[in-house]
Amino acid sequence: MAGIKDVAREAGVAVSTVSKVLNNYPNVSKETKDKVNKAIKKLDFMPNAVAAALSSKQPGRVAILINQMTNASIDEVDMQYLSGAILKAREKKLDVITLFFSMLGDKSLKEITAYLKSQNVEALVIFGLSKDDKVIMKLVESGEFKTVCVDAPLVSDNTSCVWVDQYEAQYDVAEALYKMNKPKKILYLSGKKNSFVCEKRLQAVKDFCKKKKLTLKVEQADFSEKKAREIVLKIGADYDAVICASDLCAIGAMMALTKMDIFRPVCGFDGISLMGYAGRQMTTVKQDFTEIAMTAVEEAERLLLGEAGREVILPHKVVRIEYLDVIH
Amino acid sequence: MAGIKDVAREAGVAVSTVSKVLNNYPNVSKETKDKVNKAIKKLDFMPNAVAAALSSKQPGRVAILINQMTNASIDEVDMQYLSGAILKAREKKLDVITLFFSMLGDKSLKEITAYLKSQNVEALVIFGLSKDDKVIMKLVESGEFKTVCVDAPLVSDNTSCVWVDQYEAQYDVAEALYKMNKPKKILYLSGKKNSFVCEKRLQAVKDFCKKKKLTLKVEQADFSEKKAREIVLKIGADYDAVICASDLCAIGAMMALTKMDIFRPVCGFDGISLMGYAGRQMTTVKQDFTEIAMTAVEEAERLLLGEAGREVILPHKVVRIEYLDVIH
DNA sequence: CTGTTAGCGCCTTCAG
């Protein structure tokens, strides 16, 4: 691999000059710039990113932390988060390293911090954080790293939060279902206890039902298809509609209803393609996870540039999913 | 962040000595080693990985290349590949960078090579490569990087291949289905044209049918649930059983059969959790993608250590999946 | 506008 020296020699200039054109410094004459660029092309030169990172004050890496298998996910969500984040990071020329919560859970805050620092990470982008992830919560609060939380309302001077307005989204989908079917008694299958998103969603349904004067029964389904199925089998018949905090639960609810051979409108949350297998049209909230991830990385860049943390709200859509709409 | 110098001062030794204990050199007395380790602990020191990478001849990074959304995947497979690979890499203290085919497809071999070199990558672990991925095929063949291909039979001095024996697996599952239902006429829904795995699977079914003197009809379903459904709707009734090159197709086939209200045994391939939604018991081949990925990374390490490329065959299982066996 | 010169933080011969 050709080095910067070779380029300098080839172009007949000093290494620093080459460095300058590489990093788009203003004060280089067009001529020498051309010379250098020609040499670069000729030698197929590309600066060694490791060396550059070591020597320069450029921002360090950003670590993507994924809480695998926690959301309603079935991997689809995580994968979209990941690819969106990685894509945007490359675009922004940010180095990333990918980590899973499971790799950190058993380590102390100190260890994690040391590890991240040793890897030259300066910013964190965290997906799927919940209050139960104690160490990672502490990591965020420690302020050692600029961090962007997706789906967790943590905002401070150096931590931003990016998400869809969970309250509004849940409210909207409930309303859509309401308009269509005019239910009187609602069964709400809530998600995990200490999940930030779930609290918002739950509140939305509560408020909605209050406003419309509907009876509301809340059950904890923990994002689980199975639990949802069991709950609905047991008490589903007593309600006019089932609103779910996740698509997976909606599928479970649907399965139960089909088995009981009764009809009740059901709606989900997330818009994962698995919904295509629900066997019936369903209403759900569609979140664009790729977009969310890309926005999160952009936000991380902002923080790295020294700007202050903030909350970024992304739009959502309420959609009807047909059987196999989504899967090719 | 404490540096190696701080540790040296704290321990009252030279930096080089610290470095030696860090890298487990043999010639350090136990006493000084203890002193140094104490200092390390006291200062929460961790060597800067970037600097270490730059200065030492330690192996470079390994790039994980994922062909997102190509297999029967629905993300589950890719996610397991990814987490397995990343986990093992951390265990082996190998630095990884994750890339998706889609980020490279439009670039030239030269560009990709330059980029990878600039990122200090020395080894590639490639998931889901097919003959159609021209550039990446060339990348592998160029020999510039040690590479491990999962699901592609590329073996040379510096490239290994890790996979489940596709022929045997497909043969086994066909046999299992045969024993159970004694079909005479088989419909085989094959996968994508230029996929390495598909060719092996197809050959296995051909051989099996020949041996058992069964009528075999092969149709291209391209791993698509929809195509599988359409094919089975059209001609499924004429056959006694449907063997599929992927679970997704098996689900499609099942959906079609259910719609037609006829029973035909169906089997799939991969063992993804989506099979839990097929609505009926199904036979399939279960591959442990996490394990495959971990093995692939280990193999990459071997190559990095200078050993020669080879083929590594991993075991598979033929399993029956019940409704929601797999999804919690 | 261009070149010279220190480092970045660590590893690694090579003397002692």
Place this chain on the structure above:
DNA sequence: CTGAAGGCGCTAACAG
């Protein structure tokens, strides 16, 4: 067994 010194490839003042 330990320490001093050079260098990995590049960037960033600082001179010129």
